[in-house]
Amino acid sequence: MTRTLQALEHSSSSVRMRAALAIGTSPDPRFVDALVERCATEPEPYVRETLTWALTRHSPALTLPRLLGELRSEHAQARSQALHTLSKIGDRRAWPSLTRTLLTDADDEVARCAWRAAVLLVPEDEASALAGVLATQLGxxxxxxxxxxxxxxxxxxxxxxxxxxxxxxxxxxxxRGHAEDTERLWYDPDSGSEDAIEEARRVVALGTTGQEE
Known part of the structure; x- marks a missing residue:
């Protein structure tokens, strides 16, 4: 166990990824805290995604309390990665923790992860209220x-x-323009393809994620 924990902190990203893969392949409750903590500081997006996958391999009874705690972190990456992982787990018990504060977070990446998680986890009878909150972020x-x-x-x-x-x-x-673009995308999903392709190219060029022009 000690060797695996040390590998999660290794200077080589490939070593860190292999450690996360090993943990996810053979889930062990003793690694949950270390996985969550590493999510908050891991600089490589592909390693963070592997850490998230490893967390989804563990019981939500173990991961949810730890991830929900991260939503109150002062560190943006801790919040965004916890939200991303919660969206992958898909356990609706997390819904009450997706507060207006998170949905309107000043950090764009945190807000984006909160939006994705919220629309996946929202109860049907609260969808209208969620739409109202999300609409405050138009533009x-x-x-x-x-x-x-x-x-x-x-x-x-x-x-x-x-x-x-x-x-x-x-x-x-x-x-107004964002609302019109949203309606256009609603009726013509392909209208967003050009932006999506351009964003993907930008991410590759920068070698990172979550940054805006």
Whole structure:
């Protein structure tokens, strides 16, 4: 166990990834805390994804309390990665912890992860309220952030119609334009493909994720 824990902290990203793969292949409750802690500091996106996968291989009874605690962290990566992992686990007991504060987090990557998790975990009778909160973020950020929000809203279905209509009359042209783009993407999903391809190319060029232009 000690050797595996040390490997999670190794200077080589490939060693860290192999350690996470080994833990996920043979789940052991003793590694849950170490996996969550590493998620908060791991610089390589592909290693973080492997850490998340390893956490999904463990019982939610063990992982949920630890991940929910990370949502209160002062470190943005800890919050965003915990939200990302919760969306992968898909346990609706996490829903009450997806607060308005997280959904409107000042860090774009945290907010984007919160939006994705929320639309997956929201109870049906709270979808309208969630749409209202998400609509307050229309016009925010660069292309990647706007596209993430549009897709989150669209995932909620017909309940977004009133908030989109209201946003289209907003005094802020950024809000109006984003609402119109969201409606366009709703009726023509392929209209977002160009932005998605451009974002993917940008990520490859930068060698990282979660940054805006």
């Amino acid at each position: 925010r950020g660069g292309r990647a952030t706007r596209l993430s929000l549009s897709r989150a809203l669209i995932a909620l279905g017909e309940v977004i119609t009133p908030v989109l209509r209201a946003a289209m009359t907003d005094a802020d042209p950024r809000v």
